Amino acid sequence: MRASNHLIGLLNFLTFLLSIPILGGGIWLSSRASSTDCMKFLQWPLIIIGVAIMVISLAGFAGACYRNTFLMGLYLFCMFFVIAALIGFIIFAYAVTDKGSGRAVTGRAYQDYYLQSYSGWLKERVASESYWAKISSCIRDSKACKKIAVAVNGVPETETMFYSRKLNPIQSGCCKPPSDCGYTYVNETYWTVASGLVGTNTDCSLWNNDQDQLCYLCGSCKAGVLASLRHSWRKVSIVNIVILILLVIAYVIACAAFRNDKRIDNDEPYGEARMTKSQPSRLQF
Template sequence: MWRSSNALIGAINFVTFLVSIPILGGGIWLSVRANNTDCLRFLQWPIIIIGVAIMVISLIGFAGACYRLTWLLRVYLFVMLFVILALLCFIVFAYAVTDRGHGQVVMDRAYLEYQLSDYSGWLKDRVSDPGYWVRIRVCIRDSRVCPKLARYVRNSITGLPQPEPAEQFYRRQLSPIESGCCKPPTSCGFTYVNETDWVGQPSPTANDIDCNRWNNPNQQWLCYQCDSCKAGVLASIRHSWRKASVINIVVLVILVIVYVIACAAFRNARRIDNDEPFGESRVSKSRPSRFHL
C-alpha cells in the first residue's frame, strides 16, 4: 500500500512537471511579444517565475516520493499550495488590469482605432508614465513595426512599383500598435500618401490633440507621442494577456485537482506508515520463540 501511494505521488508530480511546461511557454511567448511588439517587458516575469517554480517543486515532490522522505513531501505540498495561490492571484490581477478597453469602429475602415480614454487603472498609468513611455516608444521605433507596413503595387502605365492606393490600405486589418502609432487618427482628416505618410492640415472639426502630435516629416516620430499609440500598446497587451490567462486558468484547474489527489495520497501513505510498526509488533509477539532455555 505504501508503494502504491508512493507511485501515485510520483505520477502526480510527473503530471505537475508537464503542466509547468505550458505556463513557462506562455511566459516565454509574452517575453517574445514584449521584445517585438508589446514593448512592455516586466509583465512576463511573474508567469515565468511561476512556471519555473512549479517545475522545481514537481522535481522535489518526485524525489520525496522515490526516497520516501516525508519531510520533503511536506515541503512539496506546502510550497505547491503557495504557488497555486500565487497563480490564482496573478490571473485575477491580469483580468483586473485588462478589464477595460476596446477598439473603435470607423466608417469605411477595416481597421480599428484606439483612444486612451477607453482605458483606466494601473496599467494605463504605467504605460502613460512619461519616463516609462520613453522606453516603450524607443522599443516600438526600433522594432520597425511602422516601416514594415509598406506595401507596393505595380503601376499599370509605367510598370514601376508604387505605394498601395488609399482604398486598399483602408481595407487592411492593422494591429493596435500599427493603427495607433503609425498613422494619425482618421478624425484628423489628413490625406493618405502611403502607409506612414499623411499630409495636409487637421480638419477644423477635429478635436483630437493627437492631430497636432502627428509628425509627418520625421519618420522616426510619426505618432509615437500620441495617446492613440499608448492606447494601441494597451490594446495589444490586453490581447496578449487574455490569451495567456486562458492557458493559466486551465493549468490552475489541473493543479488544484492534482494537489487534492496528492494530499489524499500523502495522508494515506502516512496512515499506512504509522500502522506498520504496530502491526509488526503484534506479529512478533504472536510468534513463539525458537530458543528456550
C-alpha cells in the same frame, strides 16, 4: 496506497510537462515585448512561476515514487504557495485588462484606439511620462511602423487598399493619425491635411510625418500598447487557468497520498510489535 502514489507521480509528471507552456508564455511575451509593445514587466512572474512548478513537480514525483514523506511534505507546502501565486496572477491579469477596446471606423477594416477608453493601474503605468519614454523608444527601435508598408507587384498600396487592411493595435495607434483628424492618405506613414485639422482630438496636433516621431507621443499610441497587452495577457491567462485546474487536482490527490503515507508509517511499529510479541508463543507451542 501504491495506486495512489502511482497516480500522484503521474500527475506530477504531467504538471511538470504543463509547466512548459507557462514558461513558454513568459518567453513569448518577452519576444513580443522586444518587437511590438515593449512591455517586459509581465514576463518575469510567469517565468518564475513556470520554473517553480517544474522544480516542485519533480520533488512531488520523486516523493510519490519513493514514498519519501519529507519530499511529499515539501511538495505540498511549496505547491500551496505556487497555486496561490498563480491564482493571484490570473486575477491580477484579468483585473488590469478588464476595460478598453478599439473603436470601429466607418469605411475602415482596422480600428482606432483612444486612451480614454482605458482606466486603472495599467493605463497609469503605461501613460506615465518616464515609463512611456522607454516604451515609445523601444517601439521606434523595433521599426514596427516601417514594417507596415507593403507593395503589390512592386507597386505601393493605394488608399483603398490601406483602408481594407486589418492593422494591429500598435500599427493603428502609433503609425498613422487618428481617423477623425481629417488627414489625407499619401502612404502608410505619411499623411497630409489641406485646410486645417477637422477633428478636435488632441492627438491631431501631435501627429508628425517625421518617421522618427509619427504618433509616438499620441494617446492613441499608448492605447494601442494597452490593447496589445490586453490581447496578449488574455491568451496567456487562458493557458494558466487550465494549468491551475490540473495543479489543484494534483494537489488534492497528493494530500490524500501524504495522509495515507503518514497513517501507514504510524501503524507499522504497532503491527511489528504485535508480530514480535506473538512469535515466541508460536515457537513455544
